[in-house]
Amino acid sequence: MSDATLSVDNPVCAKFVFYAAVVLLKTTLMSLWTSRHRIAKNVHTSPEDYRMTGSKPSVSLDPHVERVRRCHLNDLENVLPFVLIGLLFVLVGPEYSYAVLLFRLFTGSRILHTLVYLNEVPQPARALCFGAGQVVMGLMIWEIFSKTSF
Amino acid sequence: MSDATLSVDNPVCAKFVFYAAVVLLKTTLMSLWTSRHRIAKNVHTSPEDYRMTGSKPSVSLDPHVERVRRCHLNDLENVLPFVLIGLLFVLVGPEYSYAVLLFRLFTGSRILHTLVYLNEVPQPARALCFGAGQVVMGLMIWEIFSKTSF
Amino acid sequence: MSDATLSVDNPVCAKFVFYAAVVLLKTTLMSLWTSRHRIAKNVHTSPEDYRMTGSKPSVSLDPHVERVRRCHLNDLENVLPFVLIGLLFVLVGPEYSYAVLLFRLFTGSRILHTLVYLNEVPQPARALCFGAGQVVMGLMIWEIFSKTSF
Numbered sequence: 001m002s003d004a005t006l007s008v009d010n011p012v013c014a015k016f017v018f019y020a021a022v023v024l025l026k027t028t029l030m031s032l033w034t035s036r037h038r039i040a041k042n043v044h045t046s047p048e049d050y051r052m053t054g055s056k057p058s059v060s061l062d063p064h065v066e067r068v069r070r071c072h073l074n075d076l077e078n079v080l081p082f083v084l085i086g087l088l089f090v091l092v093g094p095e096y097s098y099a100v101l102l103f104r105l106f107t108g109s110r111i112l113h114t115l116v117y118l119n120e121v122p123q124p125a126r127a128l129c130f131g132a133g134q135v136v137m138g139l140m141i142w143e144i145f146s147k148t149s150f
Numbered sequence: 151m152s153d154a155t156l157s158v159d160n161p162v163c164a165k166f167v168f169y170a171a172v173v174l175l176k177t178t179l180m181s182l183w184t185s186r187h188r189i190a191k192n193v194h195t196s197p198e199d200y201r202m203t204g205s206k207p208s209v210s211l212d213p214h215v216e217r218v219r220r221c222h223l224n225d226l227e228n229v230l231p232f233v234l235i236g237l238l239f240v241l242v243g244p245e246y247s248y249a250v251l252l253f254r255l256f257t258g259s260r261i262l263h264t265l266v267y268l269n270e271v272p273q274p275a276r277a278l279c280f281g282a283g284q285v286v287m288g289l290m291i292w293e294i295f296s297k298t299s300f
Numbered sequence: 301m302s303d304a305t306l307s308v309d310n311p312v313c314a315k316f317v318f319y320a321a322v323v324l325l326k327t328t329l330m331s332l333w334t335s336r337h338r339i340a341k342n343v344h345t346s347p348e349d350y351r352m353t354g355s356k357p358s359v360s361l362d363p364h365v366e367r368v369r370r371c372h373l374n375d376l377e378n379v380l381p382f383v384l385i386g387l388l389f390v391l392v393g394p395e396y397s398y399a400v401l402l403f404r405l406f407t408g409s410r411i412l413h414t415l416v417y418l419n420e421v422p423q424p425a426r427a428l429c430f431g432a433g434q435v436v437m438g439l440m441i442w443e444i445f446s447k448t449s450f
Contacts, residue, residue, distance in 0.1 A: 021291055078331070158447070
């Protein structure tokens with residue numbers, strides 16, 4: 001029997017659960033961050049939103065709101081695949097310290113990515129954070145393919 | 151050995167499988183709902199779509215199509231994180247009746263969210279549905295962090 | 301005890317891990333493909349991207365970049381739900397050859413969908429690829445509901 005189960009008895013899985021929760025929390029918080037900017041700038045998505053505030057639609061796009069939205073979308077494009085790839089990666093039984101290193105690298109790179117994006121830090125800062133996450137996912141997929149077959 | 155495994159032998163997991171399937175079905179149906187509106191309004195995304203229907207692109211955006219699209223995107227932003235957070239939550243072994251309550255609350259809030267969004271029910275109805283889902287995810291993440299460590 | 305566990309000891313799960321990794325790899329590669337087109341066409345999302353290249357924002361939308369972006373979004377809308385539905389499907393213990401057939405059909409339909417979309421193959425090619433994936437997910441959800449309860 002493989003001991004690479006999805007259970008907190010499996011130390012790799014226990015660590016994965018923690019880091020996956022961190023990046024998922026970060027992703028869901030982006031929704032609230034967008035709402036905060038929409039209210040502050042009075043830029044909403046639907047007519048009923050304007051009816052509640054009693055205001056008129058002004059501009060359809062605000063650069064700050066759009067920035068937070070792009071940052072949120074980037075999380076959906078990266079964090080959700082990471083958690084799914086991570087679950088598969090835990091199942092193929094990676095070496096403990098290597099796995100934890102990858103989980104920490106990804107989590108760190110995504111938190112940094114958000115700080116860089118929202119504060120408009122000059123490029124290539126954002127590209128490097130994004131790239132670090134992509135490399136981690138590539139290494140995990142490499143490990144998965146090396147231990148499974150079509 | 152923890153009995154908080156991902157298996158239908160674990161009652162919490164069995165319930166999770168059902169409710170996660172409900173909200174994922176709801177999310178994938180949004181694609182078909184968008185297609186239905188695109189065809190009815192003849193508002194497509196790509197030139198080859200217009201070549202098939204033999205029509206010309208009229209307006210690039212239609213308010214009904216855009217409403218369904220926003221509703222679909224909102225599901226991707228909320229339902230996919232919920233299912234992932236839910237898997238992690240099952241792994242940390244929550245109390246059965248508490249867990250089922252959270253699964254039902256989330257599922258109900260998302261079905262209501264879609265009805266409210268598509269029928270343009272005045273705010274704050276949509277904001278409350280959205281908020282209920284966020285609170286459920288927050289409680290699950292709280293439970294995960296209380297039982298794992300970095 | 302159910303033997304429908306999430307473990308590579310479960311043959312259905314082992315196959316799922318492989319095919320889920322294929323479609324997730326495909327999805328994450330779409331990010332890099334978008335970046336490649338953004339750089340080639342000099343169409344970026346944020347002011348700091350233009351500051352790095354020392355160029356001015358020209359048009360805000362380029363048809364090639366938008367096509368790759370739509371293709372990427374379509375993957376997020378289909379591949380991520382497939383992997384989640386697939387995990388639940390593995391847990392309800394489907395018949396091995398049926399399950400592997402569904403995994404292969406979905407994976408094939410999504411690879412074809414991308415080739416069709418990026419090469420602007422006339423409709424209904426893209427609609428058929430999309431539909432095949434939706435049918436596979438529908439069959440999986442049917443199986444899940446037939447073995448779980450609210």
